[in-house]
Amino acid sequence: MKMILGNKNYSSWSLRGWLAAKQSGLAFEELTVPLLGSDWDQAKREMGEVQPSSGKVPILWDGEAVIWDSLAILEYLADKVGRDRFWPKDEAARGMARAMVAEMHSSFMSLRSEMPMNVRRQTPLQRVSDTTREDIVRTLQLWAEARARYGSAGPFLFGTFGAADIFYAPVVSRFITYGVGVPGFAQSYMQAIWEHDWMREWIGASEAEEWVIEQYEEVV
Numbered sequence: 001m002k003m004i005l006g007n008k009n010y011s012s013w014s015l016r017g018w019l020a021a022k023q024s025g026l027a028f029e030e031l032t033v034p035l036l037g038s039d040w041d042q043a044k045r046e047m048g049e050v051q052p053s054s055g056k057v058p059i060l061w062d063g064e065a066v067i068w069d070s071l072a073i074l075e076y077l078a079d080k081v082g083r084d085r086f087w088p089k090d091e092a093a094r095g096m097a098r099a100m101v102a103e104m105h106s107s108f109m110s111l112r113s114e115m116p117m118n119v120r121r122q123t124p125l126q127r128v129s130d131t132t133r134e135d136i137v138r139t140l141q142l143w144a145e146a147r148a149r150y151g152s153a154g155p156f157l158f159g160t161f162g163a164a165d166i167f168y169a170p171v172v173s174r175f176i177t178y179g180v181g182v183p184g185f186a187q188s189y190m191q192a193i194w195e196h197d198w199m200r201e202w203i204g205a206s207e208a209e210e211w212v213i214e215q216y217e218e219v220v
Contacts, residue, residue: 001028004059006035009206010216012117012170016070017058019166022198023086024077033057034211071105074163086163093150097157097164100142104167111135115174116216119206124179136180139171143186155192169193 003021005014021028035057060067060076067076078086088094110131128136146157146164153159157168172193175182182190193199 001026002061003028003030004057004061005030005032006057007206007209007211007213008032008202009119009209009211010117010213011035011057012112012173013056013070014058015117015170015173015202016166017060017073018202019169019198020070020074020077020086020163021060023161023163023166024081025085026077026081028060032205032209035213070167071101074166078163086166088150088158088162090150093158096146096150097162100146100157100164101167103142104171108135108139108171111139111171111174115178117170117173118177118216119173119203121177121217122179123177136175139168140182140186143168143189144183147185147189155188157189161196165193169199 001021003017005011005018008014018030056068058068058070058073060073062076065076067073074086088097110129114129114132115125143157150158154161156162157164172190174180175190176194194203
């Protein structure tokens with residue numbers, strides 16, 4: 001398998017796809033291409049007919065299969081290796097995990113816009129809109145419910161690391177970057193995510209990148 005990724009410092013969706021590939025346990029090659037740059041435009045041209053028309057990342061190639069969109073990648077990999085590797089075994093927990101992943105996949109637009117992922121940066125925001133504040137509160141509510149109901153088996157949302165953690169990992173990064181104050185249970189969860197071996201690998205690669213996207217650096 002091969003996975004095409006955007007800049008690791010900035011691309012939250014690439015992080016989700018990459019973590020899903022790691023969680024699958026399957027071997028894969030990765031190619032990181034700078035977003036919004038000439039190299040990315042050239043790479044899209046070279047992909048030719050196998051690249052999706054959107055040209056988005058991440059993209060997973062597996063033989064003749066070409067899958068884009070991080071949730072589609074996760075589900076494709078879950079079909080290959082067994083869904084229990086990604087989703088809780090308990091039916092009620094699995095239902096909640098799916099709902100949380102779907103909500104993150106389709107919502108939180110204000111948070112995404114005002115707090116773009118920037119792993120290398122740690123600069124508290126001077127102001128946060130009401131809509132973004134609502135997104136932050138909603139995130140914490142979801143984390144609190146998952147941890148209280150299903151998190152007794154470990155430090156992650158449903159105890160063990162899985163799909164929900166994959167999808168909320170970039171939010172953890174954003175909260176750290178912009179100095180979002182969170183209650184103790186959320187601090188413990190964020191620490192567990194940030195210290196996960198795969199996250200440490202991603203963070204190290206992000207810090208080693210030389211690319212800078214100015215529009216994601218000019219956040220006030």
